[in-house]
């Protein structure tokens with residue numbers, strides 16, 4: 001396949017090369033050639049007037065939550081109150097709810113340019129399994145990093161979730177081993193890498209946090225959780241653990257280049273240094289932080305200190321949208337609110353959304369356009385109304401389309417002329433709406 005005549009290619013290579021009037025050849029899931037006037041192939045795609053970027057990378061999501069967007073009781077609540085409104089609804093989910101909601105979330109990400117996403121699933125009611133979301137991603141064709149989440153401290157032990165949604169810690173660890181053995185592929189070009197992800201320090205014990213880290217290192221998989229999300233979170237850590245979240249993480253083995261934490265809105269200077277020194281990554285979720293009033297993450301300070309930062313749309317119940325390029329725009333705008341108009345450029349925002357996310361997820365084979373890298377490409381039509389009059393197509397986060405024209409994952413065209421090719425999306429949307437209706441009437 002030859003993609004021809006792109007108006008501009010943003011490579012996201014080490015020096016940030018931008019290539020005008022350029023072609024890309026794809027072969028066997030990888031980028032085989034990049035250059036001007038390449039020899040034509042049997043199959044060509046005209047990209048005249050288009051911007052091509054590496055596929056965007058989403059480092060934090062709870063795909064199942066796309067079934068509980070804009071739930072009235074949770075619309076205006078803070079984090080803990082919001083969770084308590086939603087737990088009883090989520091406890092009625094089962095395998096089909098997990099599958100369908102995952103496909104909706106994945107389709108929404110793809111249409112907004114995403115080619116690689118992680119997911120954090122931490123509740124397994126009524127026979128639901130991580131395998132349900134893995135099957136959903138395989139069918140739609142998304143490069144997927146599902147994480148096996150967990151909660152073990154229920155209401156009767158002083159925790160937040162109802163007892164019906166928590167699991168025994170031994171069963172959690174056993175199932176982590178099962179899903180890693182069944183689905184994790186460490187090879188270059190992998191379409192599925194599994195991670196281990198207790199929900200948060202306030203929903204599992206200190207023992208489980210420590211054992212999860214040991215297990216992940218033993219299996220060679222990554223670790224993920226929520227950390228330092230808001231002021232309540234910091235207060236809880238100081239009260240229950242007698243230390244700040246960064247210290248708690250470090251004590252239990254939760255720092256290193258195989259670890260990434262979601263949010264980190266409230267990291268202080270010492271914690272930022274710790275993350276930079278240890279290679280610990282951050283999933284920055286600006287819309288969720290705005291939506292739940294959590295605050296503005298110190299992304300400028302993190303980047304300046306050398307912390308790896310990627311973007312996350314977070315669960316669709318706390319965003320409530322799942323459009324990744326808009327998330328990138330929000331991250332750029334939010335740094336400017338605090339620090340001024342020169343705090344983050346549109347180019348830097350897009351770099352965080354692509355290369356940054358790939359680095360957080362440990363994917364040196366993704367996140368840039370170069371020969372030998374995976375063929376994960378987002379093609380943006382700059383002739384649409386959103387970009388009419390645009391002087392700089394590279395400034396996609398200032399003005400540009402918010403959905404792709406075409407999307408390639410592992411060389412496969414999964415979005416074509418704005419439509420998902422691998423599943424019947426209108427049918428899946430109808431099924432999701434039916435399920436939301438049933439849940440709202442219960």
Ligand SMILES: [Zn+2]
Nearest residue numbers: 226262314315
């Ligand atoms: Zn989250």
